[in-house]
Amino acid sequence: MTSLVHADEGGFFGSHGGRFVPPQLETPIAEVAAAYAEARQDPEFQAEYEALLADYVGRPSPLFLAEGLSRELGGAKIYLKREDLNHTGAHKINHCLGEGLLAKRMGKKKLMAETGAGQHGVALATAAALLGLDCEIHMGAIDVEKQRPNVVRMQMLGAKVVSVESGGRCLKDAVDSAFSVFARDYKDTFFAIGSVVGPDPYPSMVRDFQSIVGREAKKQILAKEGRLPDALVASVGGGSNALGLFTEFLEDTEVKMYGVEPAGRNLDVVGEHAATMTFGTPGMLHGMKTLVLQDEAGEPAPVHSIASGLDYPGVGPQHAFLKEVGRVEYVHASDAETLAAFQMLCRTEGIIPALESSHALAHAIRLAPTLSNDQIVVVNLSGRGDKDIDYVAERLAEHA
Ligand SMILES: *Cc1c(COP(=O)(O)O)cnc(C)c1O
DSSP: OOOSSOOOTTSEETTEEOOOOOHHHHHHHHHHHHHHHHHTTOHHHHHHHHHHIIIIIOOSOOEEEOHHHHHHHTSSEEEEEEGGGSTTSBTHHHHHHHHHHHHHHTTOOEEEEEOSSSHHHHHHHHHHHHHTOEEEEEEEHHHHHHTHHHHHHHHHTTOEEEEEOSTTSSHHHHHHHHHHHHHHHTTTEEEOOSSSOSSTTHHHHHHHHHTHHHHHHHHHHHHHHSSOOSEEEEEOSSSHHHHHHHGGGTTOTTSEEEEEEEEESOTTSTTSOOOHHHHOEEEEETTEEEEEOBOTTSOBOOOOOSSGGGOOSOOOHHHHHHHHTTSSEEEEEEHHHHHHHHHHHHHHHSOOBOHHHHHHHHHHHHHGGGSOTTOEEEEEEOBBSGGGHHHHHHHHHHHO
16 A cells, blocks of 8 residues: 555655646756755754754644533543644744755755745744745735735845736736746745645655644643544645644544635635635646646636635645545535634633634534544644634624
């Protein structure tokens, strides 16, 4: 049987993944792959990474028994993996530091990336400031307008934000713009991808950097309960926080796993959801073969989610594979279920979750009552919700 964890030599997970890049990007991406293959074997690199996770990010993040929430639901015990307590308030800092360290090791001077909602840009600008690297973030002009606070954060952290005026002035145009600058400047520049997506080696590399989440969670649950959990639940945008939690448990077949994607406002209407695992078909996106929400011409479909970090028309290739082999079950949560989950966690635990993480909570809320009191569910609380409170307040006022 092929491995559940590792890609084959071509970077494929089953039929998904690979490295499909234009000729001018072949050399720069091959260089990243070679450097990472070395770094992952180097104890010094790993030690440096782990020291930053401990002293800068604040790891290990706690595994917290949510007694109030569990009692309210009347079923399984729910534990929360508190990635919201990391420096910068989410899991993304884990892989941004890893990519930043690799860039330094390769002698690069600058980190660059595209960002949609700005979360990846802020985490990357943070890593760049810490590591003494320049940072250049490309962002569609429309997103620059919509995401003012994150633009200001990136600038305060010393990053240059490039507003992309071409095409539809959105994420897709920012990707094109960032890649064309990278193809030109790659001798000094490292391209940092914000999830387990893109051409090989990025899906494997970002997953490795995030897998600290599951390694900690396994130790923590064994210390607290003396056994493995019955189920793991995580939200899926590109899929990095989910693989971060899942990887350490993939071979433990008694542990069920749920990836939760956004059902948005309406699953029946293209553009009203971002349920790639449910409705996606095999296609090509951002240098990889994977499941894609696309039209007949292979153009990525418009997507919507109440959580801006989840509105992506593709998914990491390893997720497409884990679905195919049946190891992970992919479900969805609507905007309304997500808002209800957000409020329930605020009130039962005094924790304001990110709207992305609230998708995972929404499924845990459905699941827990179907299980018994001695069963255990671990939810990846991928981020804190401070960034979302204005939006949530508006939405709740609309329905008041
Ligand atoms: C970006 C983000 C996500 C979605 O990205 P994944 O790669 O699927 O993890 C989920 N939660 C939070 C808090 C995020 O910022």
